[in-house]
Amino acid sequence: MGHMTQADWDEYIESINEFHDDAFQQIINWKRIVTNLSENGEDDVIRTENIELKGLFLYNYFRSWPNSKPDTTGETDQESCMLILNNQYLTDLGYVNGDNQFTFKPVEDRFVLNGLTYKASGESHAAQAGSKPIIHFIILKREELNSSENKY
Helix, strand or coil, rough: CCCCCHHHHHHHHHHHHHHHHHCCCCEEEEEEEEEECCCCCCCCECCCCCEEEEEEEEEECCCCCCCEECCCEEECCCEEEEEEEEHHHHHHHECCCCCCCCCCCCCCCEEEEECCCEEEEEEEEEEEECEEEEEEEEEEEECCCCCCCCCC
16 A cells, blocks of 8 residues: 655645635635724724635535524524635735644634625634645634625
8 A cells, every 4th residue: 555755745735735726716804803902001902904815615514513593584594604725825824823723813803705794613624734734614604684684
């Protein structure tokens, strides 16, 4: 049985990174929360940075946990999207730490896709080459809509 050499892994990583340029083209607006101290150092000043990211999306991704919200008009799917990001792409942009983790704030940051706002409800590496993670995914959960909005 053959084993992957380092040259094989390098070729695999190169193929995945090249695939990013072809397939990872959906634009998402990452609303990154940035917190600074006020000029008096008393309270945090919170602002949002709008960052455009390119990713690959899996819509209506197969899940094994309940994610629908019952309503008087039916059920709304609250988690229908998985965002896949290339670690090399994120590293080049400066959004990966020393542990190869995407440096976003899952509780505070939001992502806007096709006019809908999502928050992260889970994230992990999804692929690796040898011991190096090369793909990162985030399960996106739809934010509550205002009662006057009709987005499905």
